[in-house]
Amino acid sequence: MSDVLDEKISKVIKQIAELPEEFEVTGQQNLRQLGIDSLGMIDLVMHMEAVLNIKIGEDSINNFATVADLQRYVRELS
Template sequence: MRLPMWNSPHAVTALLLASLAGCAGAAGSSSAAGPNSAAQSEPGAQSLSARVIALIVRETGAPEERVTPKARFVEDLGLDELDMIELVMAMEEEFGIVVSEEDFESLVTVADAIEYVRTHMRP
């Protein structure tokens, strides 16, 4: 008897990303004019949001239920400056972007990070 494909690491990853995308979409839809509202209407925006959220969870070890677009890195997720530097370095590597010092200071929430990646990623 062959086991279902859910025992595959790739299937588990796909399920996790789909779950995170659903959480990000639900969190973004609760605010009518939040920073994520325009992003949710763009094609592929939800998958990018899910990728950024998955990266944040992986790099920070923060519980995934706390990593929502409105979550603040320092106050809500408990990151310090070194954690933020490591997270930004991971974002730069993962998405092929460069974050300047000025822009680094503007990354306060998860939504800020998602929007930054969206606007600075090359198509």
Template sequence: MFDTRFEAILRSVAELPEDLVITGEQNLRSELGVDSLKLMDLIVNLEGEYSIELSDDVSADVRTVEELWLEISQEAD
């Protein structure tokens, strides 16, 4: 579903354990503990890694791992 770069950045910024299985359905905030500051850090890191610029609405609109990945993959195309 998502690539290893995306997963590595998410895992690092959210401080997730290596043995945690990340799925698209997981809620970034309630299940993975990504608060608003971590979300902004996550977006900045992803924009840099993929050489893209996401809209300001992304931080308010995305709820799940899959939604965030879709935003990244659409911009990276």
């Protein structure tokens, strides 16, 4: 992930999934395989909204299977 937005998304994912700072988050990774369950998804969305000052629709949460899905959605809002 190269741009600032992706870095912010990666940082939030690492925080919610309790991954080490040096862990590399890539677009192909499945959020559930990173350890983010349904409650974690709610936390992830809340943190993303706070950090990026955006509003993510509740109905969109189920559409985020991979990191790339989340990145795409956030870019559309930006």
